[in-house]
Amino acid sequence: GNSVTQMEGPVTLSEEAFLTINCTYTATGYPSLFWYVQYPGEGLQLLLKATKADDKGSNKGFEATYRKETTSFHLEKGSVQVSDSAVYFCALYNNAGNMLTFGGGTRLMVKP
């Protein structure tokens, strides 16, 4: 079956620090990969996605590269801001499942 594993949080960083949130997956076929973000008290927003191997998704300074050889989709940002504090979810979608399968979420806290 499909599964997504991401690093447990919380991750606490100072402003302008470098961020990496690890995500690995198990899936049949060739899934599409996503990062969603949930700000406090809000719903889920798509942050970025990649639909095939070696694709790089990027948005708002965040990046993630679809690595088929390591089945990974790690999220990175070069300089985090306080406003990036949120819960980040890695997810995959493939036609075999017809749904998004989420990782457990990683809470990021950025301190000024």
Add this chain to the structure above:
Amino acid sequence: DTAVSQTPKYLVTQMGNDKSIKCEQNLGHDTMYWYKQDSKKFLKIMFSYNNKELIINETVPNRFSPKSPDKAHLNLHINSLELGDSAVYFCASSLSGSGNTIYFGEGSWLTVV
């Protein structure tokens, strides 16, 4: 314009009651979903409909009954609410097929007391 809208946003109710959460999308999508987020933020699929037909029904108590009157609507009715049903319920929609983005509503915070 809200793409995926769900109501109510907050709902506090007593055990044993029956309640419904409504969801509508104006994106022209053919697939809609209900996800449950528990207190630890873990997200799990409950149901998925494609063109009004149920295609995913995960291990969910039969007290939960989805209804899709048309492609743009997917409502969730819950009978005999229990304390453990307290969670955030997210509606979502997409075009069918891998690679298409799934858009989420803002969530419905259900508290059973």
